[in-house]
Amino acid sequence: xxxxxxxxxxxxxxxxxxxxxxxxxxxxxxxxxxxxxxxxxxxxxxxxxxxxxxxxxxxxxxxxxxxxxxxxxxxxxxxxxxxxxxxxxxxxxxxxxxxxxxxxxxxxxxxxxxxxxxxxxxxxxxxxxxxxxxxxxxxxxxxxxxxxxxxxxxxxxxxxxxxxxxxxxxxxxxxxxxxxxxxxxxxxxxxxxxxxxxxxxxxxxxxxxxxxxxxxxxxxxxxxxxxxxxxxxxxxxxxxxxxxxxxxxxxxxxxxxxxxxxxxxxxxxxxxxxxxxxxxxxxxxxxxxxxxxxxxxxxxxxxxxxxxxxxxxxxxxxxxxxxxxxxxxxxxxxxxxxxxxxxxxxxxxxxxxxxxxxxxxxxxxxxxxxxxxxxxxxxxxxxxxxxxxxxxxxxxx
Ligand code: FES
Numbered sequence: 075x076x077x078x079x080x081x082x083x084x085x086x087x088x089x090x091x092x093x094x095x096x097x098x099x100x101x102x103x104x105x106x107x108x109x110x111x112x113x114x115x116x117x118x119x120x121x122x123x124x125x126x127x128x129x130x131x132x133x134x135x136x137x138x139x140x141x142x143x144x145x146x147x148x149x150x151x152x153x154x155x156x157x158x159x160x161x162x163x164x165x166x167x168x169x170x171x172x173x174x175x176x177x178x179x180x181x182x183x184x185x186x187x188x189x190x191x192x193x194x195x196x197x198x199x200x201x202x203x204x205x206x207x208x209x210x211x212x213x214x215x216x217x218x219x220x221x222x223x224x225x226x227x228x229x230x231x232x233x234x235x236x237x238x239x240x241x242x243x244x245x246x247x248x249x250x251x252x253x254x255x256x257x258x259x260x261x262x263x264x265x266x267x268x269x270x271x272x273x274x275x276x277x278x279x280x281x282x283x284x285x286x287x288x289x290x291x292x293x294x295x296x297x298x299x300x301x302x303x304x305x306x307x308x309x310x311x312x313x314x315x316x317x318x319x320x321x322x323x324x325x326x327x328x329x330x331x332x333x334x335x336x337x338x339x340x341x342x343x344x345x346x347x348x349x350x351x352x353x354x355x356x357x358x359x360x361x362x363x364x365x366x367x368x369x370x371x372x373x374x375x376x377x378x379x380x381x382x383x384x385x386x387x388x389x390x391x392x393x394x395x396x397x398x399x400x401x402x403x404x405x406x407x408x409x410x411x412x413x414x415x416x417x418x419x420x421x422x423x424x425x426x427x428x429x430x431x432x433x434x435x436x437x438x439x440x441x442x443x444x445x446x447x448x449x450x451x452x453x454x455x456x457x458x459x460x461x462x463x464x465x466x467x468x469x470x471x
Pocket of ligand 1: 280333334353354355356406407408409410
């Protein structure tokens with residue numbers, strides 16, 4: 075029974091919350107990054123540059139323990155992602171067990187490594203939802219961006235299979251300067267595939283995507299055209315067909331996003347080796363984050379230095395500290411502040427009040443004359459080149 079007299083749907087979570095420090099809520103979203111390995115080579119990958127795919131990974135038993143602990147603490151949404159989560163042979167087991175624990179399970183995949191039998195196995199295991207990413211609406215561009223000659227055909231086949239097997243389907247297109255002018259074809263393709271939701275999400279500049287930012291950031295004019303096209307389709311569809319979700323890049327905003335809905339508020343990411351993070355990019359910050367191999371999830375979430383680092387407002391410097399919008403955006407993204415200003419406690423430079431806002435304005439200006447030439451595909455051979463490109467980008471400011 076809750077304090078309001080109602081019966082709880084998750085008594086174990088209530089018990090965990092009873093022992094939690096005051097003011098810290100329960101995690102809601104658990105993102106299980108099962109592996110950093112990936113058969114594709116997307117230049118906008120948000121995985122850290124310095125980590126090679128194929129490193130240390132948690133065992134099936136360790137993942138099951140993490141999922142159990144997360145559910146006990148109240149997490150309800152579970153995402154399996156990577157890298158490419160299909161590379162894990164135990165994915166079906168993880169889905170089945172997670173579903174029995176009561177999670178709503180989401181598979182976030184490129185579709186590479188999927189086949190009809192495997193998808194049916196996931197269905198039998200109780201998988202709720204599949205999101206398939208595409209790079210573009212044409213085979214040539216899709217395969218060039220993915221760094222794989224087979225990617226488009228495989229994605230098309232698997233998207234059709236998702237519908238055939240009765241899943242709700244989300245298609246995700248990462249939008250950047252090379253595919254944004256084909257937004258109408260992208261929407262047409264999504265309609266033909268009978269997608270339920272289409273995320274037209276402009277690249278977020280973390281990991282490999284930050285190293286490639288000059289090659290990826292669309293111009294303001296491109297964005298305006300793409301948004302207008304999306305709105306035109308929304309009007310035509312008038313509630314029928316896929317729901318179109320267009321995500322603007324924060325680089326063209328004057329106020330930052332409330333990244334992750336605030337640090338350590340709802341999101342908990344577990345990386346392939348068991349490092350626990352408040353967001354998928356946080357391991358690039360100069361902060362020691364705990365690992366689920368030797369620390370309980372409850373200890374990590376409620377009491378670790380890493381998760382408490384940017385909770386509340388005490389850590390803020392000016393202009394965030396005295397800003398009347400700080401409860402709305404929490405000073406923006408800590409990872410972006412660190413990468414672009416050198417201090418994770420600074421205001422996100424996207425904010426027009428930030429002393430470092432010039433780095434965002436300079437990136438916008440460069441986008442007007444940039445091309446995608448020099449874009450670096452994500453693979454282990456290119457780690458050195460990506461590091462150098464990132465170094466140059468940050469040094470230039
Ligand atoms: Fe880490 Fe925004 S991506 S706080």
